[in-house]
Amino acid sequence: MPPCGTLSCHHLQMPLLLLLMLSGHCQAVCPASCSCSEGHREVDCSWRGLRQLPDSLQHNIHFLNLSHNRLVDLDHRLSPYTHLRTLDISYNRLSRMPASLPRALWEIRASGNRLRLLEKNDTAYQWNLRTLDLSANKLERVVFINNTLPSLRALNLSHNRFWTVPTNMPQHLEEVDLSHNTLVQILPGSLDRLTRLERFYLHANRFASLSEGAFRHLARLRLITLGENPWACEDGPSISHLLDWVQHTTARVLGCPCHTWHVCGEAHQARTWGWHFATYTLSAWGPGSHEFGHPPTEAITTAYRSQTVFLETAHTTGSPEAPYSPEAKDPSNSSSNSTPQTLSTAENPFETDTLMTTDGYFTTTITTTTRRTTTLRTRSVKRANQGTSRNTSSGQGGVSPFLLVLGSSLLATVVKVL
Secondary structure, three states, rough: OOOOOHHHHHHHHHHHHHHHHHHHHHOOOOOOOOOEEOOOOOOEEEOOOOOOOOOOOOOOOOOEEOOOOOOOOOOOOOOOOOOOOOOOOOOOOOOOOOOOOOOOOEEEEEOOOOOEOOOOOOOOOOOOOOEEEOOOOOOOOOOOOOOOOOOOOOEOOOOOOOOOOOOOOOOOOOEOOOOOOOOOOOOOOOOOOOOOOOEEEEOOOOOOOOOOOOOOOOOOEEEEEOOOOOOOOOHHHHHHHHHHHHHOOOEEEEOOOOHHOOOOEEHHHHHHHHOEEEOOOOOOOOOOOOOOOOOOOOOOOOHHOOOOOEOOOOOOOOOOOOOOEEEHHOOHOOOOOOOOEEEOOOOOOEEEEEEEEEEOOEEEEEEEEEEEEOOOOOOOOOOOOOHHHHHHHHHOOOOHHHHHHHHHHHHHHHHHHH
């Protein structure tokens, strides 16, 4: 083959060089300290002891798990990853939210850090954000701007240091967790914008009372937790409106104030007889938490929702409002003319009802186990001829077989003697 000329060689080399450059640029690279999915778009760098962001991350990744490391500062380090949808930076050493986060994010998990303040610019441009978890930090204040975070549906601020419910929260929220703080009040108007709120967790705080109408605008509320608060039950005027609200709301109330009931509201009408056992646990991000790149971790779950609460009620099976009858409990209280008979049903002594409330990433499971012992008592009717019938029945009962055998033996003996 004749040697190529300078011009023809140049024409051949340029396409080859371009092809090599493109192939090298498109080749997926997974950082050595991380594990990646097949397409290298889901990257798990958790539990690696990292102090800085790994190199060689593709710019088109959509899932990045940096949890349980030693990261201190990520300012402006994540902005190149414009396709990122889920970012997990929980359990690091961050004292503030990273600046210039990608605007395509759907989920931000930043629990277990050292955050003290959420500035307005931290979330000002997160138009697509749906879930924000800032639990287990040191937050005392969060600042939201009007008309920001329009897509946010779930906000977790539990296990922080709030003393009042944050104001100006995004109006499209469906779930807010403020449990395990030091909340003492809800300022008037703080919840007026949350007309779509369905689940509201306020247990394990320091509420003594609430202003009248605090929950007036929560028209879609389905579940609220109020337990483990030092309610001022002895102060009738300040607590009476709250007690009235929890008894008449259509929402399910867990941990009713002043130990009226452990479950009231909507659930107050569905109580059953005997022992009740209720558990509520917060899922560690629910669906998708077991997908590649995000293995199950020891997520922060509020103690109230991981506890088991035993409730004892004293209402009857037939009607929740039926009065207690001593005769139904103590057979000795019945009249001498009655004959109590007791039947105890042992089949299926435990019946379990489970209510699952799920919203993407937060799952509340309420399980009610009822132990039932059905007691049936029959009472004979006193009649005028009751004594006569008893005597007649005893006389008509016939001779017992033992007496017949004994009589036959005596007769045989007499016959032999004679």
